[in-house]
Amino acid sequence: MNDPFIQLSDVSLRYAGGTVALSNTDLRIEQGDFVALVGPSGCGKSTILKLVAGLLQPSSGGVLVARREVAAAEGSKAGGQRVRIGLAFQNPTMLPWLTIRENVMIPLKIVDPFRQDYAKKKKGEYADRAEALLAQVGLKGFGDKRPWQLSGGMLQRASLCRALVHDPQLLLLDEPFGALDQFTREELWDIMQALWIRQRPTVLLVTHDLRESAYLANRICVMSSRPGRILEEREVPFARPRTLESSYSPEFATLVQQLRMRIAHARSPSDTEATAEGVSA
Amino acid sequence: MSTFDGVNGKTRQRMLSAATLLGFFLLWEIMCLATGVSDLILPRPSQIALVLWEKFPLLWPHTVQTLYTTLTGFALGVTVGIIIGVVIGSSRLAYDVAYPLLVGFSSIPKVAVVPIFVVWFGAGTVPAVLTSMVISIFPVVVNVATGLANTEPELEDVLRVLGARKRDILWNVSLPRALPYLFASLKIAITLAFVGTVLSETVAANKGIGNVMMIASGNFDVPLVFAGLVILAVMGVMLYAVSSFIEGRMTGWAQRKNDVVMG
Numbered sequence: 141m142n143d144p145f146i147q148l149s150d151v152s153l154r155y156a157g158g159t160v161a162l163s164n165t166d167l168r169i170e171q172g173d174f175v176a177l178v179g180p181s182g183c184g185k186s187t188i189l190k191l192v193a194g195l196l197q198p199s200s201g202g203v204l205v206a207r208r209e210v211a212a213a214e215g216s217k218a219g220g221q222r223v224r225i226g227l228a229f230q231n232p233t234m235l236p237w238l239t240i241r242e243n244v245m246i247p248l249k250i251v252d253p254f255r256q257d258y259a260k261k262k263k264g265e266y267a268d269r270a271e272a273l274l275a276q277v278g279l280k281g282f283g284d285k286r287p288w289q290l291s292g293g294m295l296q297r298a299s300l301c302r303a304l305v306h307d308p309q310l311l312l313l314d315e316p317f318g319a320l321d322q323f324t325r326e327e328l329w330d331i332m333q334a335l336w337i338r339q340r341p342t343v344l345l346v347t348h349d350l351r352e353s354a355y356l357a358n359r360i361c362v363m364s365s366r367p368g369r370i371l372e373e374r375e376v377p378f379a380r381p382r383t384l385e386s387s388y389s390p391e392f393a394t395l396v397q398q399l400r401m402r403i404a405h406a407r408s409p410s411d412t413e414a415t416a417e418g419v420s421a
Numbered sequence: 422m423s424t425f426d427g428v429n430g431k432t433r434q435r436m437l438s439a440a441t442l443l444g445f446f447l448l449w450e451i452m453c454l455a456t457g458v459s460d461l462i463l464p465r466p467s468q469i470a471l472v473l474w475e476k477f478p479l480l481w482p483h484t485v486q487t488l489y490t491t492l493t494g495f496a497l498g499v500t501v502g503i504i505i506g507v508v509i510g511s512s513r514l515a516y517d518v519a520y521p522l523l524v525g526f527s528s529i530p531k532v533a534v535v536p537i538f539v540v541w542f543g544a545g546t547v548p549a550v551l552t553s554m555v556i557s558i559f560p561v562v563v564n565v566a567t568g569l570a571n572t573e574p575e576l577e578d579v580l581r582v583l584g585a586r587k588r589d590i591l592w593n594v595s596l597p598r599a600l601p602y603l604f605a606s607l608k609i610a611i612t613l614a615f616v617g618t619v620l621s622e623t624v625a626a627n628k629g630i631g632n633v634m635m636i637a638s639g640n641f642d643v644p645l646v647f648a649g650l651v652i653l654a655v656m657g658v659m660l661y662a663v664s665s666f667i668e669g670r671m672t673g674w675a676q677r678k679n680d681v682v683m684g
Binding site: 190193194195222225227228229231233235236237246247249250251252286288302303306312 | 578583589674
C-alpha cells in the first residue's frame with residue numbers, strides 16, 4: 141500500500157485569475173484500480189484529471205504518477221519510460237479527413253514504442269489492432285467509414301478505442317458518456333466494463349452521473365464544490381461483471397441515494413466546512 | 422414529376438444557365454442593331470467574335486504571357502502566404518506582433534505599388550508578377566492563420582497527453598484542419614492575382630492582354646479592346662473553375678457535413 145500508482149498529496153491549484161479550483165487535495169489510486177470522481181459541477185473534477193494527465197501543473201503539492209513527478213505534457217524529449225495515457229472526453233473529436241480506423245490509430249502514430257514502426261505496420265498489424273478494438277465495441281465493419289457518417293454514440297465508441305489502442309497503463313475519462321442518451325450510455329457502460337476487465341488499465345473516470353460511477357468504479361470519490369476537495373471515498377462492493385439488472389438492486393439504489401445526499405449536503409451553505417473555506421478563499 | 426429534382430433537375434439547371442448566357446449576347450447584338458450604336462462605343466458580339474478569330478495569332482502570345490504572369494505571381498504569393506500564415510497561426514506571439522503590420526500592408530490599394538515596382542525593376546514582366554504576388558498573399562495569410570487557430574483544444578489535449586510534439590500536432594491536426602481555409606483562399610487569390618497582372622500590364626508592360634487593350638483603346642480599336650476583355654473573362658472563369666475543382670478533390674470531407682447520418 142505504500143506506493144500507489146497515482147498519488148496526489150496536498151495538491152492545490154489556483155488559476156491565474158485567482159480562482160481556487162482545488163485546495164489541499166489528497167488522492168491515491170492503486171495500479172489497475174477503477175476510480176470515479178463525482179461532485180457538483182465546477183468542483184474541480186476535471187482539474188484533477190488534467191493534473192494527473194500533466195496538462196496542468198499544481199500551484200502547490202505533488203502529483204506522482206508511477207512514482208514520478210508528472211512532467212509537463214510537452215517536451216517528451218527527456219524521454220525515459222513515460223506512462224502511457226489514454227484520454228477520452230465528452231466530445232469524441234474525431235478528425236473528419238481520416239477514416240474511423242485511421243482515427244483510432246492516431247496514438248500509434250505518436251506514442252513512442254509504436255511510432256517507429258508506424259510506416260511499416262500501419263497497413264498490417266496496427267490496422268488489425270484497431271479493427272479488433274472496434275469489433276469489441278460493436279463497430280465491426282465501420283473502420284472505413286468517415287466520422288460524419290456515424291452517430292454520436294458510435295463516435296464515442298470509436299473515441300474509446302482511440303483511448304485504448306496503445307495499451308495505456310492509465311485511462312483518463314472526462315464525462316465520456318455525458319452527451320449520449322440513456323440507452324446508449326448504459327450500453328457503453330457494459331462495453332467499458334468489459335474493456336477494463338480485459339486490459340486492466342488504471343482508470344480515473346470523471347462523471348456527474350452517480351449511477352454511472354456506481355456501475356463502473358471500484359471506488360467513488362465525492363468532491364465538494366469550489367474550492368474542490370475530496371469529501372468522502374466510498375468503496376463499491378458489487379461483484380463484477382455488473383449488469384443492468386444489478387444496477388436496479390436495492391443495495392445499488394441505496395448507494396446512489398447516499399452519494400446523492402452527500403453531494404446535496406456538500407452544496408448546501410449549512411455545511412460549516414465549506415462556508416469556512418469559502419470565506420478564507 | 423419527382424424525377425426533375427434529381428439528375429434531370431441538374432441538367433435542366435445547366436441548360437437554363439447556358440440559355441441565359443446565350444440570351445445575354447443575343448440581346449446585346451439585337452440592341453446594338455436596333456439602336457445603331459457606333460462600334461466605337463459598343464461593338465456587337467459578332468464583331469468581337471470576328472476580331473477574336475482574325476487576330477487570334479496576334480492575341481495568343483499575349484494571352485500566354487498574361488496567364489504565365491498570373492500563375493507565377495499566384496504561385497509565389499501562395500507560397501509566401503502559406504509560410505507567413507503558418508508562422509502567424511501557430512504562435513500567439515507572432516500573431517500579435519505581426520498583425521498591425523499585416524493590416525497596414527493589406528489596406529494599401531495594390532494599384533499604388535505598381536509604380537514602385539516599375540521604378541525598381543523597370544517596365545515588363547517583373548512588376549506584373551510582383552503585383553499579382555503581393556495582391557494574392559493576404560487572403561492566403563489570413564485564411565491559413567485562421568484555420569490553424571481553429572484547432573479544437575480537446576483534441577490537442579488528447580495528443581499532448583500522448584506525448585505529441587508541437588510538430589506532430591501541426592502536421593497531423595492543424596495543417597489538415599486548415600486546408601479548407603487555404604483552398605477557399607486560393608479561389609480568391611487566383612482571381613486577385615489575375616487582377617494584379619492585368620492592372621500592371623495596363624500601366625507598365627510591353628506584352629500581355631492588358632497591354633494589348635491599352636494600345637487598342639489608344640487606337641480607338643474598340644472591338645479589339647472588347648476581344649481582350651472576352652479573353653480575360655474566359656481565362657478568369659477557367660482559373661476559378663480549376664481551383665474550385667482542386668478544392669473539391671482535396672477537402673471533400675469538409676463539404677459533406679450534411680451527408681446521411683447512420684445508426
